Amino acid sequence: MRITGYRTLTTVQEWGRPVGDANGVFTDGVTSVPIVVVETDEGISGVGIGSHVEIERIFPAIDGEDPRAVTALYDRMLRQAFKAGHTGPVFGTIGALDTALWDIKAQAAGEPLWRLLGGRDRRVPAYASGLDIALTDERLVAEYEVYATYGLRAAKLKGGLDIERDLRRLCLVRDVLTEAAHGLRPGLMLDVNEAWTRKQAVRHVGEIERTLDLIWIEEPVRRWDAEGLAVVSRGIRASVATGENLTGLEQFRPLIAAAAVDVVQTSAAWGVTHFLRVSVLAHANDLPVSPIGNTPVGLLHAATSVPNHLVSELQDLNPPVGTTIDLSVEGGCFVLGDSPGLGIRLDEAAIVAAARRPRPLTADGPLVRPERAGRHLLGEPDGGPVLGEPDGGPVLGKPDGGPAATRNEVSPTTAS
Known part of the structure; x- marks a missing residue:
């Protein structure tokens, strides 16, 4: 089997509500989802959800190679980017290609990737994560009530602009999840x-x-501030979680050496091989790992095979437009299916039909660090960004607010 080419697509995630964090909000609730498809001479194609920035520079490292040599090809891609460096979006391109190669390898073996990687249990523990900083209190409660119907007993909120607002919102979500779990602490x-x-x-x-x-x-x-993260970890009871924006083992080593991270995170955008290697490094230091991202399907498969997986992020309960994934959410877990590979299927006609012009870049974001980030004496007077839609809008899931997550309907990276 040989790699013969690739093609790139871009679809969208339609959240049905504003989404964002302390660095800005997508007020229209639509975020881009780039996709890479790797093709072979035996008709098997692999899908990687992630960046295709400078893919024309990276792809020659794997062109004509046997895609089943995934980890060796991952290192070839890193070497291909050696001179200019592999950080940032280019690392995402390597990750997307890597994930597509794992998809091909598992399909060729006739097995789901979780089985090929040595996983025993197809269930992956999840927590709810709504990218919810722009929601009113009422809308926040409605969203997490939907998450709770799928058995989720843990939740991560976005905050950092107004501590009183953060505390109020955390208490609201605590109450929602406690009620759904009949008094059990979330x-x-x-x-x-x-x-x-x-x-x-x-x-x-x-x-x-x-x-x-x-x-x-x-x-x-800041993600690279090993000393600062260690100071925070020593000064509070909670664990410090970080790592989703680190690109390569070399960036994790100083944090681990400084005892600056308690929960090691990796982004779905960086690929399966990166996650497996970071997991080994974390395991050697007795640290748990937790994948991050809205469509972390590759990392969910990989998480079944590592001994130190803690929990994985579940954002939207609906898939990106034009995608179906053999995956469901039940009992507070992602439940992986039996389809060979990753179980991702693309409706390219639907993706093309959903195509939108690229969002114009602006100096104030979203996803742009605010000018005075880290330099506020007091909280933002209004709690931060424009806060949500009027009450009564559609909640997470189907437009009528009803259940959304059944097999072939779910896709858990946009703003993470």
Whole structure:
């Protein structure tokens, strides 16, 4: 079997509500989802959901190769980008190609990837994560009520702009999940997307911890600040979770050496091989791993085979437009199917029909770090970005607010 070519597509995730974090909000609730399809001479194609930036520079490393040599080809792609570097979106392109190769390898073997990688249990524990900073309190409650119907007992909220608002919203979600679980205490996490200084992080988490028990605070300070993350970890009870924006083992080593990370995260955008290698590094240091992303299907398959997987992020309960995935959500877990490979199927006509012009880039985001991030003396007077839609809009799931997650309907990276 030989790799013969690739093609790229871009579809969209239609959230039906504003989504975002401390660095900005997609007010129309539509985010782009890039896709790479790798083709072979035996008619098997693999799908990788992720960047295709500079793919014409990376693809020659695998062109004409046997796609089943996945890990060796991953290293070839890293070497291909050696001079200019492999960080940022280029690392996402390598990750998308890598995921597509794993898809091909498992299809060729006639097995789902989770089985090929040595997984025993197709169930992967999940937590709810709504990218919810722009929602009103009423809408926030409605969204997490839907998550709760799928048995989710842990939730991660977006925050970092107003600590009183963060605390109020965490309490609202706590109450929703507690009621759904008949009084059992839920798990709560807060993601501030690198919005704070070291001292702000310790002060603000300390304020929350006077009322609530947080499992983790995510990206409290800048991703590379090993000393600062360690200061935060020592100063609070909650764990520090970080790593989704780190691109390569070399970026994790200083954080682990400094005891700066308690929960090691990797983004779905960076691919399966990266996740497997980071998981081994974390396991050697007695640390758990947790995948991040809206469509982490490749990492979900891989998570079944690593001993230190903790929990995986579940964002939207609906798939990107034009995609179906052999995956469901039941009892608070992702449940992987038996389709060979990743179980992703594309309706390219639907993807083309959903094509939209690229969102014009602006200086104020979203996904652009605010000019005064980490330099606010007090919280934002209105709690941050424009806050949501009027009450009564559609909630997470189908347009009528009813259940959405059945087999072939679910896809759990957009703003993560």
